[in-house]
Ligand SMILES: C[C@@](CO)(OP(=O)(O)O)[C@H](O)COP(=O)(O)OP(=O)(O)OC[C@H]1O[C@@H](n2ccc(N)nc2=O)[C@H](O)[C@@H]1O
């Protein structure tokens with residue numbers, strides 16, 4: 001055994017798309033993007049317990065989501081061929097805090113956290129690059145969570161260049177609606193021809209979110225929250241929404257605007273991070289449990 005300890009607890013953070021440009025569409029229908037990913041310290045928690053029964057269990061189940069469709073389960077199944085011992089199984093306890101379908105990548109993050117944890121507990125010994133390559137099959141956002149650094153991303157989000165960004169406080173708001181990513185990407189009025197920019201341009205000048213107009217058209221609740229947040233600064237949509245965010249230099253200002261946020265919207269104050277909290281915790285676990 002690489003490690004005698006059979007339990008591991010890891011945070012599974014959300015991401016923000018600080019901007020999201022759609023630069024084209026591939027023949028398979030998927031869209032070519034340019035985006036700036038940053039993690040935030042708002043996290044789910046996953047507790048892993050290694051077993052010897054060759055089973056994958058996840059508790060509690062997510063409402064209306066069969067276990068086989070849970071991205072945590074799919075991630076575990078992807079790693080099964082690489083287990084050092086075929087008897088290895090895993091019990092996973094999920095503490096969900098991240099809203100689903102909010103454009104903050106909770107499902108993708110859970111999948112990446114599972115890949116990283118099982119790679120160690122099941123002694124698969126795959127590189128993070130290989131895990132990211134496997135992970136993209138589960139979702140375009142999985143690679144950035146596996147690699148664990150803030151990144152300028154291209155392709156469908158899997159071609160990553162590491163970046164160091166300011167780490168502001170963010171006020172994150174979730175309007176009370178669920179945006180369908182598929183519906184946004186199939187809308188004929190979606191802008192798909194934003195000219196590609198260079199990374200230096202992206203870092204200096206930022207960008208916008210091409211999905212905003214179409215998301216607002218389909219979801220009046222997002223428009224209402226966007227207009228409200230815009231009164232306080234440069235409000236942005238993350239991914240295909242529904243979550244919106246606004247950056248602040250200091251915690252006090254972020255908390256002040258949060259306290260005036262209408263109760264009908266969930267809201268959080270969080271901090272941007274350039275390294276994924278999953279990686280910080282995993283490195284600490286490895287350091288503590290090395291033989
Ligand atoms: C838009 C982004 C930006 O970070 O974030 P989210 O809003 O989902 O968090 C992602 O690229 C979301 O990627 P991913 O998580 O794989 O999207 P999925 O829910 O699997 O995709 C749903 C559908 O959207 C379309 N889709 C998705 C990604 C992409 N680059 N082009 C697409 O055309 C496809 O039709 C796909 O079947």
Ligand SMILES: Nc1ncnc2c1ncn2[C@@H]1O[C@H](COP(=O)(O)OP(=O)(O)O)[C@@H](O)[C@H]1O
Pocket residue numbers: 065069070071072099100101102103104105106107108109110111181239241
């Ligand atoms: N472990 C998981 N956590 C959240 N959502 C999951 C999970 N597994 C599968 N899903 C599915 O993925 C969808 C998108 O989830 P999520 O990644 O949180 O949204 P988004 O990419 O919009 O931020 C959910 O609506 C749900 O059906």
